[in-house]
Amino acid sequence: MSEGAQAAIVRMPDGTVKQVGPLTGTRVWTVPGRAHRPLTAPRDDPRRLAPGEERRLCAFCTDRYLETTPEKSRLVGPTFEEHRRVPADEVEDTVAEFRRFGNLFEIVSAEYWRENHGFRQPSSVIEWAQEYLANPVGRLHLEKLAAIRANATDSAPSLEEATLDLLGGSHDVIVARRHVHDGAVHDDELVSSGELTPDEHAAYLSFTVAALADIQSAQPHAAYVSVFQNWLRPAGASFEHLHKQLVAIDEHGPQMDRELTMLASDHLLYQHRILDLSVAQGLVVAATDGAVAVAGVGHRYPAFEVFSTAAAHLPQEHSAAEIRAVSDLVHALHAATGVHVPTNEEWHYRPPRAPWPMPWRVVLKWRISNPAGFEGGTKVYVNTIDPWELRRRAVAELTALRDAGRIAPGIRIGDEVTRDDTRLRYADAAGGAEREGSSA
Numbered sequence: 156m157s158e159g160a161q162a163a164i165v166r167m168p169d170g171t172v173k174q175v176g177p178l179t180g181t182r183v184w185t186v187p188g189r190a191h192r193p194l195t196a197p198r199d200d201p202r203r204l205a206p207g208e209e210r211r212l213c214a215f216c217t218d219r220y221l222e223t224t225p226e227k228s229r230l231v232g233p234t235f236e237e238h239r240r241v242p243a244d245e246v247e248d249t250v251a252e253f254r255r256f257g258n259l260f261e262i263v264s265a266e267y268w269r270e271n272h273g274f275r276q277p278s279s280v281i282e283w284a285q286e287y288l289a290n291p292v293g294r295l296h297l298e299k300l301a302a303i304r305a306n307a308t309d310s311a312p313s314l315e316e317a318t319l320d321l322l323g324g325s326h327d328v329i330v331a332r333r334h335v336h337d338g339a340v341h342d343d344e345l346v347s348s349g350e351l352t353p354d355e356h357a358a359y360l361s362f363t364v365a366a367l368a369d370i371q372s373a374q375p376h377a378a379y380v381s382v383f384q385n386w387l388r389p390a391g392a393s394f395e396h397l398h399k400q401l402v403a404i405d406e407h408g409p410q411m412d413r414e415l416t417m418l419a420s421d422h423l424l425y426q427h428r429i430l431d432l433s434v435a436q437g438l439v440v441a442a443t444d445g446a447v448a449v450a451g452v453g454h455r456y457p458a459f460e461v462f463s464t465a466a467a468h469l470p471q472e473h474s475a476a477e478i479r480a481v482s483d484l485v486h487a488l489h490a491a492t493g494v495h496v497p498t499n500e501e502w503h504y505r506p507p508r509a510p511w512p513m514p515w516r517v518v519l520k521w522r523i524s525n526p527a528g529f530e531g532g533t534k535v536y537v538n539t540i541d542p543w544e545l546r547r548r549a550v551a552e553l554t555a556l557r558d559a560g561r562i563a564p565g566i567r568i569g570d571e572v573t574r575d576d577t578r579l580r581y582a583d584a585a586g587g588a589e590r591e592g593s594s595a
């Protein structure tokens with residue numbers, strides 16, 4: 156590998172930091188003097204909300220339940236009790252803390268699976284479609300959605316066909332209850348992941364893990380289910396209302412191929428190339444009993460990487476406590492990031508049919524710059540915050556948030572993180588001599 160000759164991260168005499176992504180080979184420079192620019196431009200003048208407007212700001216808001224596709228599931232009340240497939244005439248009867256439904260405009264459509272893979276909906280979805288259409292409120296709901304889709308896609312399937320596509324698609328959205336804080340006066344009082352309580356975030360995350368398992372078992376032709384969260388428009392979100400997306404795809408993409416090739420010769424790839432590097436370079440940010448966060452090296456944008464340290468690979472193979480450990484760290488990093496910074500949250504885990512062990516990790520990127528002509532011409536990415544500065548900011552912010560009681564108790568921050576916290580266990584079951592190098 157050509158980049159092997161270059162250190163993953165090095166500071167030049169003038170202060171320029173050069174990085175090479177250990178898994179991607181991406182070249183990133185941080186140029187001195189640019190690190191102290193503000194993270195976000197000030198927002199346009201916040202707009203004062205009319206009474207009740209905080210519940211109908213966008214199609215994901217609580218007063219507009221029937222503007223999304225029929226609900227696959229919702230979580231209700233302080234215990235986050237799950238209600239599945241709530242009929243259209245009952246959606247107003249309870250308040251959903253989180254809801255899951257099919258994306259009206261899918262990236263990979265139901266038609267894709269039908270036409271390219273011969274996928275047919277199972278009887279449970281056909282029965283649900285019949286029930287939903289038999290209900291007058293449900294029928295009207297689906298007629299409206301089918302008309303919107305037909306307009307946008309220039310095709311006009313029957314209502315029955317359109318219903319099956321809307322109910323049985325493999326691109327889901329998970330939406331949080333609040334667009335802005337309860338009682339918000341202005342439209343910029345947004346609720347990001349970090350504004351949730353640690354308990355709400357844990358419910359959100361485990362609801363997403365359950366949805367991932369659901370989609371994987373419902374779509375036998377899927378090689379992978381991509382899980383991500385775009386926060387704010389510069390990060391690709393169409394609504395400033397907190398939501399995650401899950402998209403089944405029939406290949407897992409070139410970066411995963413690259414990692415699987417690297418894993419074939421080193422099952423402890425992530426320990427050796429990421430965690431050991433982070434310890435050696437002082438880039439470990441925080442840890443819980445079950446997860447560890449580092450400031451990532453070689454990302455186009457400043458990025459945190461949160462690794463599950465559990466032996467499990469797929470998110471849904473994790474115990475409730477192991478999922479919570481990941482959730483608490485992801486939540487804390489969102490809180491430390493701040494509500495007005497655009498972010499992408501991306502999940503990585505072993506594709507179910509892949510042969511090598513791979514840990515579950517969540518990458519949180521700050522979308523505070525736009526790669527432009529320099530990057531296009533050179534494939535060298537200029538990032539305004541180097542990993543050491545990212546770690547310094549995060550440790551300071553997490554410490555303040557902990558003092559304020561805003562993040563989950565029990566998070567070890569900065570130098571409180573122990574060497575054992577940084578040991579990944581995903582390859583333990585794979586056994587063997589490969590483990591020896593990392594058992595420090």
Ligand SMILES: [Zn+2]
Binds near residue numbers: 211212213217334395
């Ligand atoms: Zn909304």
